[in-house]
Each structure stands twice: as structure tokens, then as C-alpha cells.
Amino acid sequence: MAKRSIVPFGPQHPVLPEPVHLDLILEDETVVGAVPSIGFIHRGLEKLVEKKDYKQYVYIAERVCGICSVGHGIGYCEAVEKVMDVEVPTRADYLRTIWMELSRLHSHLLWLGLLADAMGFESLFMDSWRIREKILDMFEKTTGSRLILSVVCVGGVLKDVDSGMLNEILRVTEELKKEMKPVIDTFLNDYTVQSRLKGLGVMTRDQAVSAGAVGPMLRGSGEPYDVRALGYAAYKDLTFEPVTAQAGDAYARCEVRLKEILQSLDLLREAIEKIPEGPISVPVKGNPSGEYFMRIEQPRGEAIYYVKGNGTKFLDRFRLRTPTTSNIPPMVDMLKGCQMADVPVLILTIDPCVSCTER
Amino acid sequence: MEKTKVFTYAGTALKNLFRRPTTIGYPFQPVDYPERMRGHIEIQIEDCICCGLCMRSCPSSALKVDRQAGTWAIDRFDCVQCGYCVSVCPKKCLTMNKGYTAPETEKTWETFKKPEQPKTETAAAGGKPVMDPEKCVYCTLCAKKCPQGALTVDRKEKIWKLDSEACVACGLCASACPKKAIEMKG
Amino acid sequence: MEDRNEIRKITMAQFFPYIVRMKEENWRLVQICAVSVDDGKGYEMSYTFCNDPDYHMITLRVELGEGEEIASITQIYPCAFIQENEAAELFGVKINHINVDYQNKLYRIDVAAPFRKKG
Numbered sequence: 001m002a003k004r005s006i007v008p009f010g011p012q013h014p015v016l017p018e019p020v021h022l023d024l025i026l027e028d029e030t031v032v033g034a035v036p037s038i039g040f041i042h043r044g045l046e047k048l049v050e051k052k053d054y055k056q057y058v059y060i061a062e063r064v065c066g067i068c069s070v071g072h073g074i075g076y077c078e079a080v081e082k083v084m085d086v087e088v089p090t091r092a093d094y095l096r097t098i099w100m101e102l103s104r105l106h107s108h109l110l111w112l113g114l115l116a117d118a119m120g121f122e123s124l125f126m127d128s129w130r131i132r133e134k135i136l137d138m139f140e141k142t143t144g145s146r147l148i149l150s151v152v153c154v155g156g157v158l159k160d161v162d163s164g165m166l167n168e169i170l171r172v173t174e175e176l177k178k179e180m181k182p183v184i185d186t187f188l189n190d191y192t193v194q195s196r197l198k199g200l201g202v203m204t205r206d207q208a209v210s211a212g213a214v215g216p217m218l219r220g221s222g223e224p225y226d227v228r229a230l231g232y233a234a235y236k237d238l239t240f241e242p243v244t245a246q247a248g249d250a251y252a253r254c255e256v257r258l259k260e261i262l263q264s265l266d267l268l269r270e271a272i273e274k275i276p277e278g279p280i281s282v283p284v285k286g287n288p289s290g291e292y293f294m295r296i297e298q299p300r301g302e303a304i305y306y307v308k309g310n311g312t313k314f315l316d317r318f319r320l321r322t323p324t325t326s327n328i329p330p331m332v333d334m335l336k337g338c339q340m341a342d343v344p345v346l347i348l349t350i351d352p353c354v355s356c357t358e359r
Numbered sequence: 360m361e362k363t364k365v366f367t368y369a370g371t372a373l374k375n376l377f378r379r380p381t382t383i384g385y386p387f388q389p390v391d392y393p394e395r396m397r398g399h400i401e402i403q404i405e406d407c408i409c410c411g412l413c414m415r416s417c418p419s420s421a422l423k424v425d426r427q428a429g430t431w432a433i434d435r436f437d438c439v440q441c442g443y444c445v446s447v448c449p450k451k452c453l454t455m456n457k458g459y460t461a462p463e464t465e466k467t468w469e470t471f472k473k474p475e476q477p478k479t480e481t482a483a484a485g486g487k488p489v490m491d492p493e494k495c496v497y498c499t500l501c502a503k504k505c506p507q508g509a510l511t512v513d514r515k516e517k518i519w520k521l522d523s524e525a526c527v528a529c530g531l532c533a534s535a536c537p538k539k540a541i542e543m544k545g
Numbered sequence: 546m547e548d549r550n551e552i553r554k555i556t557m558a559q560f561f562p563y564i565v566r567m568k569e570e571n572w573r574l575v576q577i578c579a580v581s582v583d584d585g586k587g588y589e590m591s592y593t594f595c596n597d598p599d600y601h602m603i604t605l606r607v608e609l610g611e612g613e614e615i616a617s618i619t620q621i622y623p624c625a626f627i628q629e630n631e632a633a634e635l636f637g638v639k640i641n642h643i644n645v646d647y648q649n650k651l652y653r654i655d656v657a658a659p660f661r662k663k664g
Contacts, residue, residue, distance in 0.1 A: 035645065036627075039652040047660050052418060059418040059441040123372050130381050137393075144397035144455065150441040158446060159395070182371045190367040209597060212574045212624040218597075225597040230548050285508075293550060293593060293604055295575075304576045304593065321576035321628070329624035358652065 002027040007340070011040050015118040015344040018354035022347075026340060034335045036328055042358040049318040054080055054288055054309070055154055057318070064320065065356040066147045067110060070103035071298040072320070072356075073152040075305040078232060079294035080154050083309055086284055090234070092156035094275040097234040098169070099142075099149060101264045101271070105176070106135040107299035108257045108264075111351045112187065115254065118348045119196050124186055131179050134172055141165060156281025166272045173265045184258050197251035201334040201346045204248055211330035214323050215301020216260070217350055220253035222246045227297040238270050250349045257351075287313050298323055300351045322356035392457040397440045399460050400433060404471045406452035407431055410527030412506060413444035413453060429473035435460040436467075449506045449529035486544045488532050490519045494540035501532035501541060552591070552604040557615075560607050564618050567594050567603075574622045575602065579632035585662040586611040588638050592618070609638065619644035627651070635660040 005026050011019035019040040025033035045064055049057050061076040062069045074096050081088060113128035136146045142161050143149040151158050161169075187193055203213070208221035218225055219242060226242035228235045243259045245252035288309030295304050301323030308317040327350040338346055383390070392398065409431065411424040421437035422444060424430070438460075445453045488501075488510075497517055502510040509525035510532060511518065533541040555563055572594040580589040588609040595602045609615060617640050618625050630651045632638045637658030649657070 037647070037651070038627075039650075039654075042652040042654065044659060056416060056418050056443065059439070059443055062441075063439065121368075123375065124368060127371065127375075133381075140396060141393040142395070144393075144395035144442070145440065148439075148441075150397075150443075153446075158442075182368065185364075186368045186371075189362050189364045191363050191365045194363055206571075209571060209573050210568075210622075210624075212622070223597055225595075225600070227600075230600055232548075283503075291552075293552075293591075293602065295550075295602065302575070306576075306578050306591070308580060317578075317580045319576070319578045319580075321578070325627060326575075326624075328627055 004032070009343060013344070015114070015348055016352070017114065018352065020347075020352060020354045022335075022343075024335070024340070024343065029340050031335050031338050031340060031343065034332050036332055038328075038354060038358055040358075041355050045359045046318055046320065049315045051314070053313040054315050055284075055313075057315070058153060059150055061318070061320070062148050062150060062152075064359055065322075065353055067107050068103075068298050068300065068303070068322070068353060068356055069148045070099050070152075071296060071303065073149070074100060074233065075294055075296045075298075075303055075320075076307070076318070077152050077154050078296065079292050079305040079307040080288055080309075082292040082294060083288045083290045083307055084154075084284065084286065086155055086282060088156050089279045089282060090276050091160075091278040092280045093234040094271055095157045095161060095280065096152060097238070097271050098161070098166075098268060098275075099139075099151065100233065101268050102135055102138060102169075104264050104299045105261060106132050106139075107351075108261050109135070111257060111299075111348075112183070112254075115345070115348050116187075118345050119193065121192070124183065127183055131176060131183070134176065138169055138172055141168070153281060155284040156279070158281070160280050166275065170269060170272055173268050177262075177265055180261060184262075187254055187258055194251065196345065197254060198247075198249060200250040200342055201338060201349060202247070202249045203330060203334055207333065208248070208330060211333050212326050213301075213330040214326045215298070215351075216253050216256040217301065217327050217330060219244045220256045221248040225302075227295050227302050230295075232294075232296060234271060234274075237274060238267055240267065250345060253349045287311055288315065300324060300353055300356075301327065320356075320359060322353065322359075324350065324353045324357040327352070328357070396457045397442055397455045398458040399435065399440070399456060400438065400444065401454050401456050402431055402471055403452040403454070404431060404473055406450050407471075407473060408450055408527075408529055409473065410449065410529050412447050412449065412527055412529075416443050416447045418443065423468065430470050431473075432468045432470040434466055434468050436463070447506060449527070449531050487523055487526050487528050488521060488530075488541045489544055490521075491540045491542065492519075494538045495519060496538055496540075498537065500535050500537065504531045504535040506531065549599075549601045550604075551602070552606055554606045554608075557607060557613075560605070561616065563605055564592070564621050568621045570596070572596050572603075574618075574625055577625060577628040577632060579636040579638050579660075581636055581660065581662040582608075583611075587613075588636060590615060590632070590638065612639075614639040614641055616641050617643040634658070637661050 007024045009022040011021045021037045023035045062073040064072050109128050109132035113125045116124035140146050143151045203221050205222045224242040224244045245255045289311040291308040304321040306319035310316045331350045409426045414422045414424045419437050419439050421434045423432040442455050497514040499512040502512040507525045509522040511520040530543050575593040575595045578591040590607045591604050593604045626645045629643050630647045633640045634649045
């Protein structure tokens with residue numbers, strides 16, 4: 001039997017944007033086991049819900065994470081609205097959807113850049129992030145902020161987007177479609193990328209489901225589960241079909257995200273064409289009482305927002321189960337049997353977002 | 360649809376060699392901030408009534424309002440630029456403006472002091488609302504406008520009740536009243 | 546699509562058979578949530594499962610009294626280990642036999658059970 005050794009990986013590692021630590025158990029160069037440990041950036045934001053009132057907490061929910069921020073705001077507000085039986089105006093629903101899809105675009109482009117960087121493909125990394133910058137500029141124009149938008153409130157949204165800005169978003173989506181072409185071509189067809197990703201970290205459909213994978217991890221293994229199909233916000237009016245890939249390897253997960261970028265561009269166009277005129281928020285009076293499990297599709301997968309109110313303006317409990325929390329166990333399963341040199345790329349394929357996970 | 364190519368990116372990479380840079384030469388070339396940019400908070404201190412609503416709403420406790428001294432203070436490095444204070448301010452004297460706070464070596468509080476005002480004006484904005492039962496039609500408009508939810512109005516029972524602890528004396532009820540039945544003098 | 550999202554209250558005796566049945570029917574574990582009730586004396590544990598093809602989501606709710614313990618479901622759903630460790634560490638829920646028990650070292654915090662309500 002080969003000699004076993006334990007190699008610490010992280011919390012500071014060139015491929016990791018955020019700290020997560022893994023103890024890799026190696027047999028020669030092959031990984032036979034991994035023990036993840038988190039807890040470097042735990043801030044206890046869930047507990048803060050007892051100190052800040054439920055309208056104020058929107059701003060804290062948004063600050064759980066910089067990249068998934070838009071979704072956290074929307075998910076929390078939708079959960080509170082369900083508890084309080086608030087009907088959000090249709091225009092607000094559409095605006096939420098537009099911002100959500102823009103955020104999916106920027107999150108996936110960020111991930112593509114990181115993946116290219118993990119493979120050592122520097123110019124592709126720069127190109128992905130250059131394209132992403134246009135979306136951040138769109139955020140800044142429409143909301144005033146580049147990442148943490150703070151435009152969602154319980155009962156609707158705070159800022160309206162006029163038709164000039166909507167047309168500009170449309171123009172940017174057209175531009176992106178053109179600029180994404182060489183990037184998508186490289187990620188899908190390039191020999192270097194394929195030899196780095198194909199057949200790596202294969203997970204079958206059953207494995208993915210039983211390990212509790214979500215998002216592109218689950219869809220990359222062929223399970224067409226995407227919460228947007230449930231039709232929260234404005235998705236009920238848009239044509240939507242979950243994107244899947246069958247192979248279940250790192251390449252398939254990359255393919256799912258690339259196709260989701262194109263799908264988001266289409267959804268944006270459709271939403272902007274269909275957006276109705278009208279009010280953007282309704283006044284909310286009273287305090288939440290009751291509980292609800294809300295699920296929405298974040299760029300990284302399904303996220304759960306649990307809200308329990310007790311009739312006062314302070315909530316009893318807010319629970320946020322982020323996609324990465326669910327994706328860590330499948331990642332550990334996936335690492336078994338791979339080569340030490342592939343570990344960084346494999347960790348990146350789950351798109352880890354550690355500050356979300358620890359809250 | 361899937362194929363294997365080599366030098367897929369070479370064309371783009373070559374083009375990038377001869378293209379003008381995407382970045383700008385900051386700080387020599389100034390940044391063009393969009394209209395809505397949330398950079399920092401400014402206050403129109405003359406309009407401020409020191410109600411303290413912004414202080415209580417701030418998620419990061421970056422604001423301090425002293426009613427007695429008539430001051431409004433902000434720790435710009437604690438502020439997260441969420442804009443909640445701007446949306447709750449009953450007098451709309453807070454605004455979010457372009458441009459970021461310049462970096463410093465330590466956190467400091469920036470204090471604004473309300474200028475002394477002639478007596479006649481303070482009388483209008485000072486004190487809690489008092490309702491004149493002869494004029495009131497119990498339309499509940501004042502209760503709807505109250506940012507603190509301090510007013511309870513019942514049309515059937517003809518009740519107009521003020522929670523004077525919650526009241527911040529902003530005067531919104533008085534200005535909203537269609538019958539001019541509310542006076543800020545209590 | 547209709548959002549089927551229900552909460553089922555179950556007793557401690559029903560708990561394990563239910564989880565086994567969920568596993569047999571290939572439900573995906575979505576989340577585990579602990580809530581501190583009765584001023585920190587008891588807990589509400591919610592185990593959420595989802596049937597992916599029809600998006601049906603069921604939450605099993607078990608109530609724990611003062612000092613009551615619950616068995617870990619990592620024997621059936623190995624992927625539950627992170628969320629069970631989290632509940633044990635932040636809320637002080639007594640969960641037995643977690644496979645890969647972090648012994649309150651998941652979040653590297655000094656205070657014991659910081660999320661439990663103090664009575």
C-alpha cells in the first residue's frame with residue numbers, strides 16, 4: 001500500500017478568492033479523502049435579525065455576500081412578503097428579475113474568469129472580467145451601486161428604471177452577446193481547456209441528488225432542477241427551460257454556466273420587452289407573524305430563506321441556507337480519486353462562496 | 360456542436376495586443392460617475408429637525424443625532440451607503456451624492472450643527488401634534504403619513520391617539536391634514 | 546408551476562422512519578434549520594427535503610424539549626454533516642453520532658451556543 005500523507009490546502013491559496021481549508025488525504029498523488037473546515041469569516045449575521053427590525057434587515061441580508069447580494073435581498077424580501085401576505089406590484093417583480101439576471105451574468109462571468117485563472121489561462125481571465133465590468137456599470141447606472149445594490153425593500157423596489165436605461169441594458173445585452181462569442185468558443189472548444197476539464201470530477205445524477213448538490217452542479221449531472229421554473233418574481237411570465245448537461249464532469253458544469261449566460265441574456269431581453277408600467281412598491285404596515293421557507297435560484301444554485309416572525313418588528317429567526325453549504329459535501333465526494341494537481345480546478349467548479357456559507 | 364480546436368483564442372489575443380487599453384488612467388483621468396451613484400451622504404442641516412429617525416434606522420449605527428445640542432454626526436467609515444436614512448427622512452434633508460469618502464488613517468466623526476433659528480420658525484417645527492376635535496374628520500391621513508406609526512386614528516370610534524414616546528415631532532401629520540386640524544404645539 | 550411547500554409536524558418516534566423513507570424515495574436533502582424556542586429551553590428542528598422532478602418541498606418539523614437529544618441523520622444522508630455541526634455549535638442542540646463531528650470547532654468561536662436564546 002502506498003504511503004498516506006495529509007496535505008493542508010488553504011485557507012490562503014492562489015485559486016481561492018475566500019478562505020476555506022481542506023485537509024487532503026493523499027496516497028502518492030491521488031486524493032483518497034478530504035476533510036473541509038470553514039469558520040474563518042463567520043460573522044453571526046443570522047443572529048442580528050433579533051436586533052434589527054425586519055425592514056432594516058434587508059440591508060444586512062444583502063451584505064451577507066458581495067457577489068450573491070442581489071439575490072439575498074430579493075430572497076429575504078420575498079420570504080417576508082409571503083409571511084405578511086403582501087402582493088408586490090408587477091413592475092417591481094420585473095425589475096427584481098432584471099437585476100437578478102444581471103447579477104447572474106456578472107457572477108457567472110466572475111466564475112469563468114476565476115476558472116481560467118485556475119487553469120493558468122490569464123488572457124481569458126482578463127477578457128471575462130473586462131466583459132463583466134459592463135454589467136457592473138449597468139448596476140451603477142440603474143441603482144447607484146456596483147455590487148450591493150440596496151434597491152429591494154419589503155413591498156417592492158426603491159428605484160424605478162426608466163425606458164432610456166432599459167434600452168441601454170438592451171444595448172449592453174446585444175454587445176455582450178457579440179463579445180461572449182470568442183470567450184464561449186474558447187471555453188467549450190479549445191484543446192487546452194478541454195484537456196484540463198473533461199472527465200474531471202465526474203458525478204452521476206444519482207450521486208449528485210443523494211449528496212444534495214444544487215445549481216449548476218446538479219444540472220451539470222443531468223437533473224433539470226432550477227427554482228426559476230417555479231415562477232417567483234416575474235419568471236412566471238417568461239419562457240424558461242432549465243439548462244442541463246449530461247456528462248457530470250467539470251466541463252459539463254462549465255458548459256451549464258456558459259449556456260446560462262446566453263439564457264440570461266434572452267431572459268433580460270424578454271423581461272425588458274414585457275415590463276408593464278405601474279407603481280414600484282406598496283406600503284407595508286404591521287409586523288410579520290408566521291413562517292415560510294422561500295427558495296430562489298441564485299447564480300450558484302438554490303438558496304433557502306427561512307423567516308419566522310412573532311408579531312413584533314423583530315423576527316424570531318432568519319435562516320439562510322446558501323448554495324455553497326449544500327455543495328461542499330458533493331465537492332468532498334468529488335475530490336476522492338482525483339489527482340492533487342486537479343484539486344484547485346475541482347474546488348472552483350462548485351463556485352465556492354465562503355462568506356455566504358458562514359454568514 | 361462540440362469540437363476540439365487549437366489556437367482558439369489566438370485571434371482575440373493578437374487583437375488585444377494592438378487595442379487601446381480598456382482601463383482608464385485613474386487618478387490622472389477623472390472617473391465619470393453616473394447620476395444615481397451612491398457615494399456619500401450629505402445633509403441640509405437647516406432643514407433637519409433632529410428627529411433621530413435616521414439614527415435609529417441605520418443598519419451600521421454610523422449616525423448620531425443629539426436633539427438637545429441640535430447636532431447630526433456621521434462616521435463616514437462606518438457608513439455602508441445603503442441609503443436607508445435617505446428614504447426614511449421625513450424632512451427629506453438627507454441626500455446621497457456622487458464621489459467616495461477619501462481614505463484616512465483613522466475613523467472620525469463629522470459633526471454638523473443646526474444653525475440658531477429665529478423663534479417664530481422653531482415654533483412651527485417644535486413640539487408634538489395636538490388635534491383640534493372640532494376640525495378633525497378622522498380621515499386617518501395623518502396616521503398613514505406618520506413615519507413612526509405613532510398615531511392611531513379610528514373613524515368609527517372617533518379616536519385620535521398619539522404615542523408621544525414614538526413621536527419625533529416631524530410635523531408631517533400637520534402638513535398632511537386636509538382640515539388643518541393639527542397644530543405642532545404640545 | 547405551483548409552489549408546493551409544506552411543513553409537517555412529526556414526533557420523535559416518527560422521525561427516523563420518515564428520514565429513511567425520504568431516502569428510499571430519492572428525496573434530496575435541502576436544509577436543516579434549528580430554532581431556539583421557550584427562551585432557550587427547547588428547539589425546533591426543521592429538515593427540508595425536495596423531490597426534484599416535481600419541485601415538491603416538504604419540511605419535517607421535530608420539537609425537542611429541554612435536555613432532549615436527537616440522533617444524527619448522517620448515517621442516512623452523509624451530506625448533512627455541515628448543517629448538523631452548525632446547529633450543534635451555534636444553538637447547542639444535542640445531536641448524537643454525527644459522522645465527522647467537529648466537536649464545536651466548525652466556526653472557531655469562543656462562546657458556547659451563541660445563537661441560543663437566553664431566558
